[in-house]
Amino acid sequence: MAEPSITMEVGNDGVALITMSNPPVNALARTMFPALKSKFDEAMRRNDVKAVVLTGKGGRFSGGFDINVFDKIHKTGDVSLLPDVSVEIAVNTMEDAKKPIVAAIEGLALGGGLEMALASHARIAVPKVQLGLPELSLGVIPGFGGTQRLPRLVGLSKAIEMMLLSKTITSEEGEKIGLIDAVVSPNELMKVARKWALDIADRRKPWIRTLHRTDRIGSLAEARLVLKLAREQAKKIAPNTPQQLACIDVIEEGIIHGGYSGILKEDKVFRELVVTDTAKGLVHVFFSQRLLSKVPNVTDRGLKPRQVKKVAVIGGGLMGSGIATALILSNIHVVLKEINAEYLQKGIKTIEANLRGFVVKGKLTQDKAEKALRILKGSLDYSDFKDVDMVVEAVVENVPLKQKLFSEIEKVCPAHCILATNTSTIDLNLVGEKTRSIDRIIGAHFFSPAHVMPLLEIVRTERTSPQVILDLMTVGKIIKKVPVVVGNRTGFAVNRAFFPYSQAAHFLANLGVDPIRIDRVITNFGLPLGPFQLQDLSGYGVATAVWKEFSSVFPDRVLFSPLIDLLRKNGRDGKNNGRGFYIYEKGSRPKPDPSVLPILEESRRIANIMPNGKPISISDQQILEMVLFPVVNEGCRVVEEGIVIRPSDLDVATVLGMSFPSYRGGLLFWGDLVEPKHVYASLKKWSEQYGDFFKPSKYLEERVARGIPLSEADSENAASRSRL
């Protein structure tokens, strides 16, 4: 791989072209900063240089600061690994340079990359460049002066929106809002940038040092109002993370005391934020996601993914229609098969509604929605199956039906066709029992709603062929999902890890804790739904089926609760009929339902676990731990049993499939943050008091004994996992 480098070429026109190179996105490695400085210094010294153009090699300006450095800081705690860029390079060397610097931008300028462009005196870009400061999504703030210069170029509100939401914009939009000085065609880029630089040098164009500008900020009173609203918004959208409010504070510093003062505060705050648990969690998820595309015995075999152009989706219910939506949106033709015309129409209508939903939210143009619908075809038989490259079965959860379907499909589909099932609970070997091509059977486990949720668990059996796994991974990426390869065991990875979630919550409710309080503790922690609201949403039929399924497979750790049965007996079915733990009324938010209390009391009487018949006294933190530590423990079993390839795969999967807060790094990483020894000791205590449901797993026990984080891959266990 090419080494990171900075080169300089001086043209006869007196323009020095400085090029950043570090493929693939010219990330700014630490070693590049002294080299950048020395090239700029040389350009300033040389008499044959009048102006400088800064660019990136290979059609990309720069993807930003090399975040491998964050990873190193998190492992060593050594913040001095951060280079002094904000003052030394972005101010002294670039902004205050004696000769003008113009950024010539192609492809992308993100994070530190965009900040280098902001420190230049003008910015010229080609069309469709991606521009943004997404640092907050990694738990930090822009660190090379971005918090100060972006508001001075595009105005306070727009800058705050771009930073707080980590929003990227195109160069065309950038030109409209003042971030980009001109958008030109790729073959003109260098010519225009060079001329622009010379025009500044010769005073034909203004020489703008952004940090000194105030014209886009407005009056102090106006700025204060914008900052106040931004703070309120930040508290609402990100109540558990520090970087949003810190970013606003830093911007405010620059507005009150001037850009340079803002830069100094930015640098200080950046160094504080980079070592927070939030940054550690977000960086962990970022790197863990990258690892997912490495699947032993699949991606290391030199196989090439085969193209999947047409897919048959069987079943147009909740899941099938969502899956079909995701496929047609990525230009993959779909045949949707149903049992009768009425259900088929219903399925197609749901797909249309899914697309309309995207259009209404501005995520899709009407044109694209119509184009997607044109490649969808409904069917009541197998006549359109002869040229499909993949089948995704999403019919009701019924073993004989699925077996029958796969034995039929095998006969009507081409020999290369991938045979995928969306089952959430059934053993894939059982699904494929009546099928000869067992090596083509694979799980494509989408999460509901399938056109929205990003996780795709790819379930492989011992017999699934590596080619089929690779093909499905590729399709997953094409339809913008994040594929995580998992093993074929009840619940796979995410549902399995989360099966103790509602059980533990019911246990607490039977111990006398208010379910609404439990939900509140969990949502304050950052999960979007507490366990009771989640059950209300999925309906008690599903809750009972899931509870039964897991109880039969893992009878050693099941808790008894009569609560759901009692609710059903009392005519409640959660959101389905508007009454559950909460009352659901059209147009208003779910409200806790006080009339659940007698049902709850009856459940407590039957369960009979309250000490001396009295509700336990418990803190919010203890509630959180009693609900989530069993989930961490089950997550440990998921790793122990080799259901995921690496522990960090489960972290990504819980973030994407269960909306576990990414700023907590995913399930196991959070277990590491709260200390595995504490998780272990708590579970052990509860298991002695309440039984085996809480019994610490071997993996947890062993990791604590060896002092190895739960979320870290362990080479010793890799061999046992390779059976995946």
Ligand SMILES: NC(=O)c1ccc[n+]([C@@H]2O[C@H](COP(=O)([O-])OP(=O)(O)OC[C@H]3O[C@@H](n4cnc5c(N)ncnc54)[C@H](O)[C@@H]3O)[C@@H](O)[C@H]2O)c1
């Ligand atoms: N609901 C979820 O959250 C979820 C999540 C992941 C996976 N799953 C799995 O996805 C599958 C489907 O679940 P769902 O929630 O979409 O169910 P659903 O009841 O909403 O839809 C099933 C559809 O399959 C159709 N169908 C039945 N037999 C058929 C046949 N022979 N040919 C064609 N169509 C047929 C039915 O008419 C119905 O429209 C199940 O295996 C389920 O375990 C569900």
